[in-house]
């Protein structure tokens with residue numbers, strides 16, 4: 577694993593160090609530099625792999641949306657467990673896939689020959705050459721990109737794209753929604769959302785999904801297409817496929833809520849562990865009630 581900035585063994589070590597907080601492992605470097613507050617342990621890698629399967633069901637098994645006749649080079653920003661990058665490398669064996677992540681801990685051990693995983697901070701200016709990639713993929717980075725970095729992050733992405741290249745971005749807006757009024761501010765799901773957003777608002781823009789279209793068009797990209805899809809948290813949908821996705825989410829929602837918010841709520845908002853556990857448990861119970869129309873906008 578290399579980083580354009582990591583000239584020394586000491587710096588590599590810095591990226592490898594972890595700390596344990598309330599039973600979960602975090603990258604020490606990210607926590608100390610307030611870059612990313614999510615865990616980087618085996619449990620999180622498994623959760624991201626499971627989440628990839630949910631995305632595959634939502635997106636009809638499509639990894640790539642734009643029409644790219646010949647895919648030669650792809651960049652995956654914040655590859656996490658590598659699930660998406662691995663899928664692309666396997667599906668397109670002639671394509672060179674590069675993944676970048678601040679944390680190497682969740683990277684898979686065995687990767688195909690056409691996949692390279694690197695360690696770097698995407699908040700720093702990209703060092704990749706200009707006009708290089710056919711596609712840049714950036715998924716669920718709102719909790720990692722600094723709130724003031726978004727314009728220059730997208731400018732960097734555009735710079736490294738070949739003329740005619742594409743960017744594919746997906747963000748979840750973690751403020752639980754309900755368009756029929758069945759979720760109120762008193763529900764634990766909504767309280768979880770407001771605590772989580774407050775815990776990160778000094779560093780991160782969790783509303784970035786709603787600004788994405790303007791940011792992309794403002795950076796000179798043309799043919800910008802944006803879409804909001806509700807990610808159901810329980811089985812309320814009339815559509816059988818979305819109901820099925822909601823049902824499996826409703827059984828596992830505590831994993832998502834715990835892993836995202838454990839550090840932010842306990843370490844940054846100073847919520848007690850007992851109150852945190854009770855909040856997540858209550859939210860999990862609510863998600864099992866399929867009469868509540870709860871979703872995260874995707």
Ligand SMILES: C[S@@+](CC[C@H](N)C(=O)[O-])C[C@H]1O[C@@H](n2cnc3c(N)ncnc32)[C@H](O)[C@@H]1O
Nearest residue numbers: 612654655656677678679697698699715716720
């Ligand atoms: C929520 S996970 C999403 C992983 C993957 N994109 C996916 O959709 O499954 C966020 C990932 O971004 C990485 N990350 C967060 N901030 C980053 C940064 N500033 N630079 C590089 N990687 C970052 C984290 O280490 C983590 O692996």
